[in-house]
Amino acid sequence: DSGLCAASLLGASAEIKFTIPVGRLFTYELLRETFQSDFEPLYKLYAGRLYDDPMTFKCNQQNFPDLPEWLRFTQRHPYDNGFLYGTPTSPGKSTIEIYATNKRNYETARHILMIQVVAEKTLPYQAEFFIELREIEMVLPSSVQGEIKQDLQKLWYSEALEIVNISNALDRGGRVPLPLAGHFEGVYVKVGSEQYFSPCLQMVLTPEHQRLCASETKVKVPGGCSFCSIPSNCITWCKTELVSSRPTPPPPTVGSGILEDGGDFDPLESPPSRDLLPDYIVTVIVPLIVAVVLCLLLAYIMFFRREGVYAFISNLYIFLYHHHTILGNTDELRQMSGSRGVAPPLSTLPMFNSRTGDGGPPLQSDSPSIPLIMAQHDPYSDTLPR
Structure with a gap:
């Protein structure tokens, strides 16, 4: 640069x-x-x-x-x-x-x-057409713009047309065509006029036309609306859009054209006054009463029907009794632990004689294979004492 x-x-x-x-x-x-x-x-x-x-x-x-x-x-x-x-x-x-x-x-x-x-006044009625068989460089020369404008004048039934805008289809989200003969990018051409749309253009707004375009059916040129003298300037009807900044002119009312000869003008009477109290009661008072009743019912359930509190109080006495029994059992165990000086029974000695009651000397070994109770053989008896 x-x-x-x-x-x-x-x-x-x-x-x-x-x-x-x-x-x-x-x-x-x-x-x-x-x-x-x-x-x-x-x-x-x-x-x-x-x-x-x-x-x-x-x-x-x-x-x-x-x-x-x-x-x-x-x-x-x-x-x-x-x-x-x-x-x-x-x-x-x-x-x-x-x-x-x-x-x-x-x-x-x-x-x-x-x-x-x-600054200049904007044209009130504008229409945008899509020309499929053109590219942006092919429609920008003034001679080609004149050809397109002449064809659209026949479609609009008016010569007071101005080209408002020309844009490439690729700038509007279109796809890049194949680099083959007969494949074009497409061009959008917008024109405007002071005159309302022609009947051919108004057919674009009909429900039948929109239904055919939604079903992806190839819409042919409506009857009597063929206008393109050059095939490459023909438009795609399903991509035609009409834009109006003014309200649609109402259709004219057909009459006899002669005013009726009558009396004085008699205006309509005012409508009778309407009593709005019943509507106010149904709309405001009744919903308010229902809301108050529901609030009272909810307060009663929350504060006067709390069964869980009474159940807890009734079970509290059982919890206190259990605690009292635990304390008593603890005191009893402490008293029993104080009388450990009493001689233990013979059966708790390490080794003893079941007939004489004499205890043997304590063993020096801690082997678990030595029995705690040993019986001496009686020469006068063939069996062991029980």
């Missing part, structure tokens, strides 16, 4: 001024021939034929890196002309810098475009 700006200082600068109204389509074609005088001769004689050099354009608002919000630029190929187009939405002044770069020797030329936007 810095090299581009430096080179532009060497080229000549030309100023072009335009005055356009708000809400109207602005189109400016960047002709490559107009920049030829700023470069070396672009035409070279080779084998008896003339060849021109490729050229690219870069446009931006002065002191800004990009164009204004309402203005767009397009150039499909370096050998094609460029187009600045758009519809201003508010009055003001814009200064556009146009840089043309010769792709053969990279010389640069600079032109200034002054656009003055003035």
Whole structure:
């Protein structure tokens, strides 16, 4: 970019001024021939034929890196002309810098475009059409716009039409077509008029038309509404939208055209007064009484029917009795522990004789295999005592 700006200082600068109204389509074609005088001769004689050099354009608002919000630029190929187009939405002044770069020797030329936007009344009735077999560069030339406008005038039954906007279908969320012959991006064309929509256009608002479009049925041209003299200018009816900033004019009332000869004007009597007390009682008093009754019932249930509190009080005595018995048992165990000085019974000795009651010496071993009770053999008895 810095090299581009430096080179532009060497080229000549030309100023072009335009005055356009708000809400109207602005189109400016960047002709490559107009920049030829700023470069070396672009035409070279080779084998008896003339060849021109490729050229690219870069446009931006002065002191800004990009164009204004309402203005767009397009150039499909370096050998094609460029187009600045758009519809201003508010009055003001814009200064556009146009840089043309010769792709053969990279010389640069600079032109200034002054656009003055003035306020103007918006057209009340507008319609947007989708042309499927067109691309944005194909409809921006003034000759093609004139052909489309003539066809739409036949459809609108009015010559007072103005093209309001032209936009690419890709900018509206459309898909990129296949790079094959017969596949186009599509273009939206919006026109406006002071005259109301024609009967052909009003058929777009009928429920039958909307039902056919919702069922994805291919809607043919309604009877008597064929208007496109060039097949590539035919519109897609299911994508046609009508916009009106004024109310729909009512249909005229058909009468005899002769005023009746009668007496004096007798205005209608005022309607009788209406008693609003029953409505007030049903709407306000009755719901209020029901709300008070429900609040009282809820208070009774919450404060006077608390069965859990009485159940806790009745079980409290059982809890106290259990606590008292635990204390008594604890005291009894303490008293029993105080009488441990009594000689233990013989059966609790480590070893004893079941007949004589004599205890044996304590064993020094702690082996668990030695029995705690040992019986001595009686020579006068064949069996052991029990």
